[in-house]
Structure formats: C-alpha cells, structure tokens
Amino acid sequence: MIRGWKAGPDRAVRAAEGQGTGMQLAVYLPLVIPVLAALAARPLADRLPPVAATWLLAASSLALALTSSAVLGLLALSALVRIPLVAAVADMSVPVISRGDSVSLPVAIAAGALLAAAAAAATRALWRRGAAIVAAGRQARRLPGSGQVVVTEDDAADAYTLPGWPCRIVITSGMLRALSEPERDVLLAHERSHAVASHYLFTSAARLAAAANPLLRPVAAQVCYTVERWADERAAAATGDRPLTARAIARAALATSAAPPDRDAPMTALGLVIPGGEAREGKHRRRALRGAGPVPRRVAALLGPPPRTRLLLFCAAVALVGVSGLSALDAARSLHALVELAQSAR
Numbered sequence: 448m449i450r451g452w453k454a455g456p457d458r459a460v461r462a463a464e465g466q467g468t469g470m471q472l473a474v475y476l477p478l479v480i481p482v483l484a485a486l487a488a489r490p491l492a493d494r495l496p497p498v499a500a501t502w503l504l505a506a507s508s509l510a511l512a513l514t515s516s517a518v519l520g521l522l523a524l525s526a527l528v529r530i531p532l533v534a535a536v537a538d539m540s541v542p543v544i545s546r547g548d549s550v551s552l553p554v555a556i557a558a559g560a561l562l563a564a565a566a567a568a569a570t571r572a573l574w575r576r577g578a579a580i581v582a583a584g585r586q587a588r589r590l591p592g593s594g595q596v597v598v599t600e601d602d603a604a605d606a607y608t609l610p611g612w613p614c615r616i617v618i619t620s621g622m623l624r625a626l627s628e629p630e631r632d633v634l635l636a637h638e639r640s641h642a643v644a645s646h647y648l649f650t651s652a653a654r655l656a657a658a659a660n661p662l663l664r665p666v667a668a669q670v671c672y673t674v675e676r677w678a679d680e681r682a683a684a685a686t687g688d689r690p691l692t693a694r695a696i697a698r699a700a701l702a703t704s705a706a707p708p709d710r711d712a713p714m715t716a717l718g719l720v721i722p723g724g725e726a727r728e729g730k731h732r733r734r735a736l737r738g739a740g741p742v743p744r745r746v747a748a749l750l751g752p753p754p755r756t757r758l759l760l761f762c763a764a765v766a767l768v769g770v771s772g773l774s775a776l777d778a779a780r781s782l783h784a785l786v787e788l789a790q791s792a793r
Contacts, residue, residue: 474521474778477514477771481662484511484767488669491764493744496754497676499761504673505649507768508666512569512656514775519562521778526555565659572658576651580610587611595642596635598623604702606634614642625702626695633682633695640681646674672741679745680753693749700742 484507492500587609590597601619609615616638626634640646653670657663683692748754 473774474518474781476774477511477518480767480771481511481515481660481666484508485662485665487764487767488666491760492669492673492676493748494754494757494760496756497673497680499756501646501649501670501673501677503761503764504666504670505652507764508653508656508663508670510768511666511771512659512663514771515660515662516562516565517775518778519558519565521775521782522555523559523562525782526552526559569655569659572655576655580647580651583609584611587613587615590615590617595639604699606638606699608638608641608646610645610647614645616642622699622702626698629686629688629691630695630698633686633692634699636682636685637678637696640678641674644674644677646677649674672744675741676745676748679749683749683753689749689753693746696749697742697746 488504491504495503588611590609595613596616596618599617599619602621603619604622604625606616606618606622609617616635618634618638622634623631650667650671653663653667657667679692679696682695683689686692
C-alpha cells in the first residue's frame with residue numbers, strides 16, 4: 448500500500464479483486480504436506496542413517512505441526528475479520544474483506560474448530576508427557592546405588608533407560624539370565640546410547656506434534672523406531688560385531704515378550720527402549736520385510752551393512768518442509784495485505 452493514499456470502498460473492492468489480495472490455494476499446502484510426510488516417514492527411516500533420520504523426522508514433525516496450525520489460525524482469522532463488530536474495531540471495510548478473501552466462511556469456521564481441537568490435544572499431550580518425564584526422573588533418583596546401571600531382582604525380562612539427572616539404566620535379573628555375556632554388553636551399549644543422546648526428547652517432540660496434527664502419527668511412530676536404530680548402530684559400533692548385536696536385540700525382544708513386565712506408568716508413557724509390544728508381532732515375521740514390525744526391521748538392518756548417507760533424499764525432505772513454511776508465510780502476507788487494504792478504504 449502506498450502511504451498517504453486513501454482508497455474509497457469501491458476502488459478498494461476492485462483492487463482486492465483485481466490484485467488477488469487475500470489467501471490463495473497455496474494456503475492449503477501446509478494441510479496437505481503432512482499426508483506426504485506420513486507416507487514418506489517409513490522409507491526415510493529405512494533408507495537414511497538413524498541419526499539423520501531421527502533429527503529429520505522429529506524436526507519435520509514439529510515444523511509441519513506448527514505450519515498447519517498457523518494456517519488453520521489464518522483461515523479462522525479470515526472469518527473473524529468479517530464480523531462487522533471486529534471490522535469496526537479494527538477500522539476495516541467489511542466489503543473489501545469479503546470480496547478480497549478467497550476463503551469461504553464455512554471453511555474458515557471449520558478451520559477455527561480444528562485449531563481449537565489441535566490446541567487442546569497438544570496442551571493435554573504436553574502436560575502428560577511432562578508429567579511422565581518428571582515422574583521418571585523421580586523414579587531414577589529413588590533407585591538404589593549411585594551407578595548409572597541398576598539391576599533389579601525381577602524374573603520378567605526388561606531393560607530401559609530412565610531420563611533424569613543423571614539418567615539411570617534399569618535391567619532386570621530376568622533379562623540378564625536371558626542373554627549371554629557378549630549380548631549383555633550389547634544391551635548396555637544400546638541403553639547407554641539412549642541415555643547419552645537423550646532420545647526421549649526426540650520421541651517427546653514427535654508425539655507432541657502428532658497430538659497437534661494426527662496426520663503426523665506415522666512420523667512419530669517412525670521416530671520411536673529410528674531412536675532404537677540409533678542405539679542399535681551405536682551398540683554395533685561399540686562391540687564391533689553387527690551379527691552379535693542383531694542376535695542380542697532379537698533375544699532381548701523375545702525374552703520380553705515371553706513374560707511382559709509390569710512397567711510403571713511413567714515408562715509406559717515415555718515408551719523408551721525395547722517395548723514388549725514390538726516383540727509380539729510374530730505373525731508379521733513371515734511376511735516380507737515391508738510389512739514387518741520394528742524388531743524384525745531392526746534385526747534385518749543390523750545384518751546388512753551400515754546405512755549410508757543419502758544427501759539427495761535428505762534435501763528433498765527438507766525442501767518439502769520448507770514449502771510448507773513458505774506457504775504459511777505467504778498466506779500470512781496475503782491476509783496482512785488484505786487487512787491493510789480494507790483499513791485504507793475506511
């Protein structure tokens with residue numbers, strides 16, 4: 448808008464219509480791209496190195512949740528500014544807003560309802576996740592001894608990492624009996640990787656994004672998988688034996704499924720490290736790896752060579768997320784331009 452220029456209502460309406468002021472169809476891209484991300488999540492998790500895949504999927508889920516929520520907010524705002532009372536308070540011309548905005552009123556109202564639901568779900572997920580992390584930290588401080596590794600007398604096979612200050616690794620006596628000495632070293636290396644890299648932060652971020660946008664749930668599921676792959680690869684590097692690492696992971700999962708542990712609520716909420724549900728997918732093991740559960744996929748990956756960096760695939764995924772962000776920014780710019788034009792017509 449040229450400063451000092453004051454448009455009449457009719458001229459402003461024609462300007463809004465002629466210049467295409469208002470949000471265009473590109474505003475809906477951030478609502479569609481999460482579907483593409485959900486479809487691409489598993490191929491990315493399988494083809495990229497686990498560290499790169501974890502960072503990419505976790506960061507992408509947060510970015511896509513933010514951009515989709517921002518677009519819902521912009522769509523809802525386009526309905527809000529059409530209310531005569533709001534337009535009068537903001538000193539805007541309702542005819543200019545109505546003619547210049549390409550978003551229909553029902554779509555804008557639906558967007559507002561979806562945004563409210565997303566905000567409520569994200570707030571609830573953040574509260575529950577935060578409470579689970581705090582409870583896990585308290586549990587870690589109550590464990591006996593001062594070492595990082597704690598062995599508990601429990602016949603049920605289990606192993607997990609408790610986030611806290613410091614992180615504690617809990618292994619049951621049942622798990623130790625199920626593994627050989629070299630396999631125990633693999634398990635410890637795996638758990639130490641979870642502790643050092645704070646993997647619960649990645650899973651927390653992805654699950655929070657999935658709560659805000661349910662379309663991102665497959666992405667969050669793959670983040671839970673890639674942090675396990677991350678720990679698997681660190682264990683394989685520490686022991687220098689990929690087949691041994693694969694065997695240890697398989698035996699630990701089978702031992703866990705044979706007598707599922709009664710894990711505390713905080714750990715169930717955090718979902719860290721070798722959950723027994725992964726091992727209870729025996730019916731899938733006879734299928735092709737494409738339909739396999741997490742544990743068979745992890746074992747198959749360890750029996751092959753270490754994954755190599757695929758820069759083109761990584762950059763393509765980043766570019767897709769960038770398109771979502773740029774679309775949201777363009778929608779915000781368009782709505783801002785329309786509001787300025789409506790204000791100039793008053």
